[in-house]
Amino acid sequence: MINLISDTVTKPTAEMINVMMTAEVGDDVFKADPSINKLELTLSQMFGKSSGLFCPSGTMTNQIAIKTHTNPMDELICDKLSHVYKYENGGYAYNSGIGLKLIEGTNGKIKPDQLNNVINPDYDWLPTSKLVCIENSCNAGGGSYYTLEETKAISDKTKELGLLLHLDGARLFNVLAETGDSPLEVGKCFDSISICFSKGLGAPVGSILLGDEAFIKKARKIRKAMGGGMRQAGYLASACQYAIENNVSRLKIDNERAKDLGDTLEDCSFVKKVIPVHTNILIFDLREDLYAEEFLKRLEEKGVLASAFGPQKIRFVTHLDVSEENIETVKSVLKELSYDFHN
Numbered sequence: 001m002i003n004l005i006s007d008t009v010t011k012p013t014a015e016m017i018n019v020m021m022t023a024e025v026g027d028d029v030f031k032a033d034p035s036i037n038k039l040e041l042t043l044s045q046m047f048g049k050s051s052g053l054f055c056p057s058g059t060m061t062n063q064i065a066i067k068t069h070t071n072p073m074d075e076l077i078c079d080k081l082s083h084v085y086k087y088e089n090g091g092y093a094y095n096s097g098i099g100l101k102l103i104e105g106t107n108g109k110i111k112p113d114q115l116n117n118v119i120n121p122d123y124d125w126l127p128t129s130k131l132v133c134i135e136n137s138c139n140a141g142g143g144s145y146y147t148l149e150e151t152k153a154i155s156d157k158t159k160e161l162g163l164l165l166h167l168d169g170a171r172l173f174n175v176l177a178e179t180g181d182s183p184l185e186v187g188k189c190f191d192s193i194s195i196c197f198s199k200g201l202g203a204p205v206g207s208i209l210l211g212d213e214a215f216i217k218k219a220r221k222i223r224k225a226m227g228g229g230m231r232q233a234g235y236l237a238s239a240c241q242y243a244i245e246n247n248v249s250r251l252k253i254d255n256e257r258a259k260d261l262g263d264t265l266e267d268c269s270f271v272k273k274v275i276p277v278h279t280n281i282l283i284f285d286l287r288e289d290l291y292a293e294e295f296l297k298r299l300e301e302k303g304v305l306a307s308a309f310g311p312q313k314i315r316f317v318t319h320l321d322v323s324e325e326n327i328e329t330v331k332s333v334l335k336e337l338s339y340d341f342h343n
């Protein structure tokens with residue numbers, strides 16, 4: 001089976017497992033795990049932040065960031081396709097007791113001026129506009145991304161409006177592989193950054209939250225309260241360290257392969273529209289008479305797994321466990337299905 005369901009499906013290589021098995025570890029609740037300390041230092045220096053916090057998942061790093069930045073009755077502002085809104089069980093309300101204001105962007109991307117219209121005046125009965133979260137790349141936006149210039153413009157606008165800015169950078173390295181933007185410059189734009197190691201980077205578990213010292217000090221307490229204080233988790237952090245050192249440079253390949261599949265899909269009879277492909281995510285709409293459930297079944301019969309992103313929407317994600325040969329196979333399968341559905 002060729003698995004395009006997500007870039008989270010990758011399994012550690014023998015070399016990564018070897019690094020994990022020989023990791024130096026300690027009790028991270030006492031800040032005594034050398035592998036975690038090293039990973040936190042590596043990433044915080046890379047993005048020019050003073051501190052980092054290793055966590056089990058990207059949902060946890062996002063949720064901790066939201067809780068650290070806000071108080072109950074505040075409001076979070078984000079695009080309507082955001083992961084923090086759609087795929088975290090309404091955690092912003094559950095964990096932080098805050099409200100949410102949605103912006104209708106373009107393929108998950110918001111424009112600075114859209115923020116002007118969503119700020120609440122300071123009335124007794126209106127939630128306090130506090131935090132903006134942008135996603136880069138935008139998952140449900142088909143892997144679209146913000147360039148440094150666009151990011152800077154949003155950062156300047158949030159500062160002007162007195163708002164904080166969080167980056168859900170689950171797949172930030174897929175973006176940097178395209179733009180070549182400097183992590184240090186990207187880092188300057190945000191009050192906090194979340195990055196996943198268990199997506200395209202190929203680690204089995206782990207995400208990191210970056211910010212200044214006071215922010216991470218509070219975030220550490222919240223991580224503990226959420227049950228995310230891990231002990232000898234250096235076994236996991238060492239896999240993430242390995243991923244950062246070895247798997248970043250190949251992300252461009254995944255992006256190119258997604259674009260390649262996108263080009264093939266443009267000519268397929270079952271496709272209504274392909275969202276422009278920019279990174280390793282590919283989302284397309286099926287023709288009006290076709291449904292995701294049936295299409296995915298037909299795809300699976302031919303050895304390819306993918307996911308439904310709506311009743312008539314399909315998502316493919318490329319990653320390091322999908323080879324060039326696999327991509328050629330998927331392209332043939334898509335052409336066969338195009339013939340089958342042509343009537």
Ligand SMILES: *Cc1c(COP(=O)(O)O)cnc(C)c1O
Nearest residue numbers: 057058059060083135139168170
């Ligand atoms: C995957 C993902 C996350 C975090 O997901 P976890 O599965 O909790 O690690 C956050 N944001 C985006 C955009 C994601 O794609």
